[in-house]
Amino acid sequence: MSTRADARRNYDLLLAEARAAFAEHGTDASLRDVARRAGVGIGTLYRHFPTREALLEALMRSNFDGLREHAESLLTAGDTAAALQEWLGRLATGSMAYRGLPESVLAALRDEQSQLHESCVAMREAGARLLHRAQQAGRVRAEVTADELLALVSGLAWASEQARQPAEMLDQLLHIAMRGLAP
Template sequence: MPDQQRADARRNYARILAVAEAEVAAHGSAASLEQIARTAGVGSATVRRHFPTRRALLEAVSHERVEVLRTRAEELSGAADSRAALLEWLGDVVTYCVEARGLAAALAYDLEPGSPQENSCAATIHEAGDPLLGRAIRDGAVAPDATITELITLIIGITLATETLPDPADRAHRLFQRAITGLSPQN
């Protein structure tokens, strides 16, 4: 009988996660845990047993996308232009945060250095982006005092500020580019 319960628990987890992904995509980090439970056909206690906090739910929903971003950072680590590689990866983070509305909120939970918990979205993003930033700093391609925490905080702010606007992807990328280039006219 315990094996059957474990199989049921695994099925419940998978069903809850699939429903949660759709709800978070539709409603962002404010997705209703009760609605997730109803749609998944389980009780709210079952949802809370698998995901005791909203943060745990958002991290689980965002896990696959964060892994794609980690892999993308590794792919870009050998690019000839370290600044372009960093900016391309940060642009990918903007895109993913806009597409996966809960990702920005999941990242926002762990902004301060040293606070990301093991296996959290923020820790993975920081670990992925830090070598790209470090290389760009060593190459003199970005300001030497820039930190990955500042860059991710900027992306989170832009994403959260634009997520309810018409065409949030375009607006988020435009604001991100403005932040990178500044207000000065280009020569």
């Protein structure tokens, strides 16, 4: 196997094992354990992913891209509040993928040096366009900011994770939140 193919195989193995470790132990899972599970040394992990955030960004990139694309597709929806609620539900569900993910996203939004920052900002901006559209239509309070909305969704995701039926709890909490966001 060529060096390039071997490096790609290690990269893919590391992502797969990180996904499993983060799902099991949250975003604070041991990176040494991730490397061990992938059958590589910790140095190999750090060559591919110099920081925990770099690894998390690689795992979440497609999710963040999907959220941005979904927000763009919802910009033409007739019911602006329903479009915003649908996007927020998808964001919250994605936030529940790994324990600790909402905190990582909120921290990355505040830290321009974070490797997650750019992806998180683009996702926030996509949601902000949906929020602004719902505000212009008079369906959401004018004073609500995109940052407040992301913090609210992070809280809803966290609270839903604590329930026996997380998906049902999230749906119920999201409906309550949308009523509270209405003017």
